[in-house]
Amino acid sequence: MLYREAGDYSTSYPEDSQTFPIKFDRYRYYVILAVAFLVIPFFINDYWANAVLVPFLIYSIAAIGLNILTGYCGQVSLGTGGFMAVGAYACYKLMTSFPEISIMIHILLAGGVTAAVVTLFGLPSLRIKGFYLAVSTLAAQFFLVWMFNKVPWFYNYSMTGMIGSPERTVLGIVVTGPATDAWAKYMVCLIFVTFCAVLARNMTRGSVGRKWMAIRDMDIAAEIIGVNPLMAKLSAFAVSGFFIGIAGALFFSVYLGAIEVTEAFGIEKSFLVLFMVIIGGLGSIFGSFAGAAFMVLLPVLLKNLLVGGLNWPTDLAQHLYFIIAGGLIIIFLILEPHGLAQLWRVAKEKLRLWPFPH
Amino acid sequence: MPDQVLFAAEVMLNGLMAGVLYSLVALGFVLIFKASGIFNYAQGVMALFAALTLVGIMDGQVPFSHLINAIFGTNIHHFGWHTPALLAIILTIMVMVLFAWLVQRFIFRHLVNQEPIILFMATIGLAYFLEGVGDLMWGSDIKKLDVGIPKGMNETIESITHGAFGYGFFIDNLDIFATFVAVILVAILVCFSQYTKQGRALRAVADDHQAALSVGISLSYIWILVWSIAGFVALVAGTIWGAKSGVQFSLSLIALKALPVLMLGGFTSIPGAIIGGLIIGVGEKLFEFLVGPWIGGATENWFAYVLALLFLVFRPQGLFGEKIIERV
Numbered sequence: 001m002l003y004r005e006a007g008d009y010s011t012s013y014p015e016d017s018q019t020f021p022i023k024f025d026r027y028r029y030y031v032i033l034a035v036a037f038l039v040i041p042f043f044i045n046d047y048w049a050n051a052v053l054v055p056f057l058i059y060s061i062a063a064i065g066l067n068i069l070t071g072y073c074g075q076v077s078l079g080t081g082g083f084m085a086v087g088a089y090a091c092y093k094l095m096t097s098f099p100e101i102s103i104m105i106h107i108l109l110a111g112g113v114t115a116a117v118v119t120l121f122g123l124p125s126l127r128i129k130g131f132y133l134a135v136s137t138l139a140a141q142f143f144l145v146w147m148f149n150k151v152p153w154f155y156n157y158s159m160t161g162m163i164g165s166p167e168r169t170v171l172g173i174v175v176t177g178p179a180t181d182a183w184a185k186y187m188v189c190l191i192f193v194t195f196c197a198v199l200a201r202n203m204t205r206g207s208v209g210r211k212w213m214a215i216r217d218m219d220i221a222a223e224i225i226g227v228n229p230l231m232a233k234l235s236a237f238a239v240s241g242f243f244i245g246i247a248g249a250l251f252f253s254v255y256l257g258a259i260e261v262t263e264a265f266g267i268e269k270s271f272l273v274l275f276m277v278i279i280g281g282l283g284s285i286f287g288s289f290a291g292a293a294f295m296v297l298l299p300v301l302l303k304n305l306l307v308g309g310l311n312w313p314t315d316l317a318q319h320l321y322f323i324i325a326g327g328l329i330i331i332f333l334i335l336e337p338h339g340l341a342q343l344w345r346v347a348k349e350k351l352r353l354w355p356f357p358h
Numbered sequence: 359m360p361d362q363v364l365f366a367a368e369v370m371l372n373g374l375m376a377g378v379l380y381s382l383v384a385l386g387f388v389l390i391f392k393a394s395g396i397f398n399y400a401q402g403v404m405a406l407f408a409a410l411t412l413v414g415i416m417d418g419q420v421p422f423s424h425l426i427n428a429i430f431g432t433n434i435h436h437f438g439w440h441t442p443a444l445l446a447i448i449l450t451i452m453v454m455v456l457f458a459w460l461v462q463r464f465i466f467r468h469l470v471n472q473e474p475i476i477l478f479m480a481t482i483g484l485a486y487f488l489e490g491v492g493d494l495m496w497g498s499d500i501k502k503l504d505v506g507i508p509k510g511m512n513e514t515i516e517s518i519t520h521g522a523f524g525y526g527f528f529i530d531n532l533d534i535f536a537t538f539v540a541v542i543l544v545a546i547l548v549c550f551s552q553y554t555k556q557g558r559a560l561r562a563v564a565d566d567h568q569a570a571l572s573v574g575i576s577l578s579y580i581w582i583l584v585w586s587i588a589g590f591v592a593l594v595a596g597t598i599w600g601a602k603s604g605v606q607f608s609l610s611l612i613a614l615k616a617l618p619v620l621m622l623g624g625f626t627s628i629p630g631a632i633i634g635g636l637i638i639g640v641g642e643k644l645f646e647f648l649v650g651p652w653i654g655g656a657t658e659n660w661f662a663y664v665l666a667l668l669f670l671v672f673r674p675q676g677l678f679g680e681k682i683i684e685r686v
Contacts, residue, residue, distance in 0.1 A: 076475060128670050131397050131474070131625065135617045136670060139663030146660050150653070267614070271482060278479045312428050315498065319424075322490030329483030334468040337476045 049182035063288035065243030071282035073236035074216030079137035081269030082144035087248025114245025122237030164258035281339025290340035375533035377639020383616035402613020409596030454589030503600035618662035624676030
């Protein structure tokens with residue numbers, strides 16, 4: 001997997017080791033950043049922010065987190081929903097206990113708390129492997145959701161058992177609570193997405209990432225060439241937990257504002273994020289974005305088409321959504337088991353030679 | 359005897375009965391995993407689908423009536439006849455065999471040699487698909503399933519225990535019936551796999567795919583067979599659970615109950631599935647009874663998983679699973 005192209009020369013070491021060594025990729029990255037930061041905030045409205053863009057950005061972070069664990073380190077996790085709940089509740093407790101500290105710091109700290117919890121649940125991975133591990137992460141999922149439901153300290157003894165995010169500002173702009181503007185929500189999420197994606201990208205191409213991949217490909221062989229499986233596996237769990245915690249905190253504080261834990265962070269969330277990772281492509285940061293976009297857009301499109309376009313009842317549209325989503329997942333897995341990222345790679349290869357096939 | 363001990367004994371007995379039901383679902387998982395290495399998440403939804411189909415056929419519902427009504431603006435729901443239970447069960451078995459063939463033909467034939475995680479994801483996709491199809495075909499309202507299974511408290515046991523201990527145990531007839539069915543089902547499965555040609559081929563495939571292929575066993579035929587058997591097991595589990603608590607979406611969640619059973623017993627062992635189910639059933643009922651009141655109740659959701667996790671830390675392949683041998 002040599003990430004270089006003919007005709008694209010580097011003349012110094014820093015140039016050779018930058019995040020995107022290929023010129024085309026680098027410019028594409030700059031253009032996307034420029035559009036995301038400078039164009040979209042001026043055109044965004046409530047519908048687009050709440051239905052498409054904000055969930056897309058938040059799920060991207062969660063998908064990157066799970067991709068690090070499952071795609072790069074090979075440890076299948078079905079506990080993503082529960083781990084997102086840890087992020088959300090950590091953020092809530094921090095927001096209500098220390099109102100004078102900035103929400104941005106709270107979200108980062110919530111990521112840290114989640115990292116610690118996920119590492120704890122990652123400990124059995126040293127002995128349990130494969131599907132046994134996947135099923136044992138379900139223990140985390142069910143236990144955590146149950147705990148947030150039953151221990152009143154977590155929801156500050158409120159009567160409903162729900163948690164709601166109080167209004168907080170960053171640089172004088174309201175970012176949480178019902179009075180938030182669409183663009184403010186979008187910008188907060190975008191800042192975190194950029195931060196996480198850059199971090200993830202650089203980690204996965206450095207020595208940490210290579211250790212993860214060695215463990216994924218064959219853990220005994222990796223151990224023999226000198227990778228410490230304890231450190232490699234637990235660091236993957238910790239980093240993945242950090243991202244998933246940030247996603248959970250944003251999901252609660254910025255996107256929804258008020259949540260009920262069994263509804264918002266049930267097992268469906270775990271599967272949803274896992275679908276994003278698999279459809280996007282295991283072991284690819286771009287794939288996480290592609291998968292998140294696909295899984296967020298699909299229900300919106302179907303709903304607009306069936307309920308808005310054909311006037312069918314919503315429950316029927318819901319059943320059809322299940323059929324179509326399930327069918328598409330199977331079709332995708334059959335046609336391209338390596339996900340949208342691989343599709344993109346293949347398309348690039350084809351276009352490079354086009355129209356002359358040799 | 360003090361009351362607490364009697365209560366605990368009653369809870370344990372009920373736990374055993376619940377454990378039998380978990381084992382029934384877990385059996386379907388083990389069969390498919392052994393024969394094809396596919397971890398079939400859709401087993402729970404298959405149970406739901408089988409139960410829905412059974413109810414639908416018995417009540418003479420028109421399949422896809424919602425969709426037809428939405429497209430053509432008609433208003434049809436029922437054919438207006440009722441099918442006897444036995445005929446309906448046979449028809450449902452035929453539907454499940456057809457389903458097995460479709461799954462094999464259109465999904466897993468194209469996924470041969472893929473990694474296990476990809477196959478697992480495909481079965482999750484299948485679970486979504488089947489859930490949608492089931493709801494679309496038969497409607498998503500809660501249905502009553504009545505195939506003549508006895509229900510209610512067993513009075514014989516109540517009066518005997520009342521005479522012996524001065525406290526009558528409450529045990530549901532349905533649970534006793536389920537236990538009998540499970541025992542018969544396991545006996546049939548064991549006989550089938552030990553004494554018939556197909557069963558022998560099935561064991562050969564479970565042992566070694568390539569060797570089985572090289573002595574002339576058709577893999578696709580065995581896989582269809584195994585999915586059909588899993589469909590049949592799903593039908594039995596779905597019928598009993600459906601008779602117990604109505605046929606509705608939550609029926610598919612029993613798959614989640616079966617997963618810790620599998621972890622505990624090992625993915626590849628049929629006795630493991632049964633003993634694992636009993637341990638989990640008794641364990642979670644006793645834990646809920648003894649510790650639950652102290653920590654807020656509803657511990658049944660997660661206790662099974664934590665118990666299985668603790669077991670696994672000491673025996674990573676489950677109680678009866680094949681020893682995991684790792685080579686570089």
